Amino acid sequence: MSLLEDRYRHVLRLLPASYRAEREEEMVCAFVEGAGGLSDADNPRPRWSEIASVAALSVRVRLGGVGAAPRFLAWGDAVRLVAVLGLFFHAAVSCVWLLSLLRFYGAADQAALGGTESARRLWDIVQTLGYLLWISAFASLVRGHPRIAKILALLALALFYSPILQGGSAFRSENLVYGFLFAVPVLSLMAGFHRDAPQARHPRWTAVLPVVVGVPLYAIMNVLSSLGMARTIDWRLWSWVWPWLDTSGLACLALLVASAFLFGTRPWAPGGGRGPALPLALAILSVPVLLAHVSHLTFDAVDPATRTMAAVNIGQLVAVLLCGLALTGLAVRAMPALPPVPPPFPSDQRPEDR
Structure with a gap:
């Protein structure tokens, strides 16, 4: 095995094992032929364009579409849902x-x-x-x-x-x-x-x-803000409400409501509705929601209202974390198995003879 061929095989490890088992040999042959007959003395390396093409192919295979292996299709559907x-x-x-x-x-x-x-x-x-x-x-x-x-x-x-x-x-x-x-x-x-x-x-x-949801949400937030500015709502109650009204708070609320709906309806959902795509997508989305809340977390509260809001933020973090873990467990249980790896072809069998 030449040095260039070995390096091409190393790059192809980006691809799933099942995909490599079927097409690695022909891909290596095509890459080596396109290299123009370089020898080991030239210290040849794969071109960056070739590495980028393999990386892009790896993403397309792992986030599969119609006709892909069930596990790759589930990952693809989940990412598209995200x-x-x-x-x-x-x-x-x-x-x-x-x-x-x-x-x-x-x-x-x-x-x-x-x-x-x-x-x-x-x-x-x-x-x-x-x-x-x-x-x-x-x-x-x-x-x-x-x-x-x-x-x-x-x-x-x-x-x-x-x-x-x-x-x-x-x-x-x-x-x-x-x-x-x-x-x-x-x-x-x-x-x-x-x-x-x-x-x-x-x-x-x-x-x-988004307009159908956003306009009523704006009306609700406008009413709450007006009541808060007019001191119609007591500050003790307002300090519990305010952390839910910024973008990260709304994201937390949306994730918790969607997760509760998923957990509540999943037992009665048909077979296709119990797949891994939706819980996996919500589990992925819980990560940026957690990070957004961490960026707003503060421990230097000096008055009761600020301390209450800090406590609400911590409660939101814990709720999203537990929800993300539950969604991950649900997705793992529903995830299809990896596609089987075909047996390797004999070393003396050329790819075009398959």
Whole structure:
């Protein structure tokens, strides 16, 4: 075995064992032939483009589509669900914050808003664009346009990570950890909706679901905020409510409600409804929700209301952690077995003779 062939085989370990058993020999032969007859004295190495192509193939195989092995199909369905559910959440929350921003500009006078070139005005414009991008990305995805959804979601994520959204301040480590709440659905979108993934086109009404959820949610949050500002709600009660009203709190609430619905309906669900995709997707989503809450955790509370809110945050962390562990156990029990590895071919049998 030549040095180059050995290195190609090392790169091919990125692929699942069952896939390598069927196609490793022909892939190695194709790579070595394309290398142009280099000898060991040339210290040959696989090209970076070849390594990238193998890595991309590994992702497509492990997150399989129609016709893939059941285990790879389950992983692929779960990752695609992470993208759909994550983008739906961000689109719905974007509707809430967009309505809040429009209400602020409708109620405030121009003197309070500052000049047209003010940093606050520029920040609000960028925020508005980000909200619209999340909503458009979800609508494009459910209408069967994943490529457009990827572009829109990447732009929205780039705007979130832009220092402009931090009011010109440096991007702190807490923001980076909190950003996983936005990055995980986008990464799942990029990885799960590959060229071998099933092309799903949902009904038109699914594209407006974020608006259907976001508008009532905005109304509820607006009423609660108004009652809190008017001191109609006692501060002791308000300190229990407030941690659920920001983005990470809403994410925690959404995850807990979805998990409770899953656990409550799973015993009566048909066979296909008891698969591993949904619990695995929710278990994956519990990780960025945990990280978002950790970034907001504080232990320097100085008054009873702040201490209550810190206790609620800790309770949310524990609830999401336990929920994630239960979902992981449920997904593991329902996960299909790995595909069998075919027996190796004799060393004197060429791939084209199979």
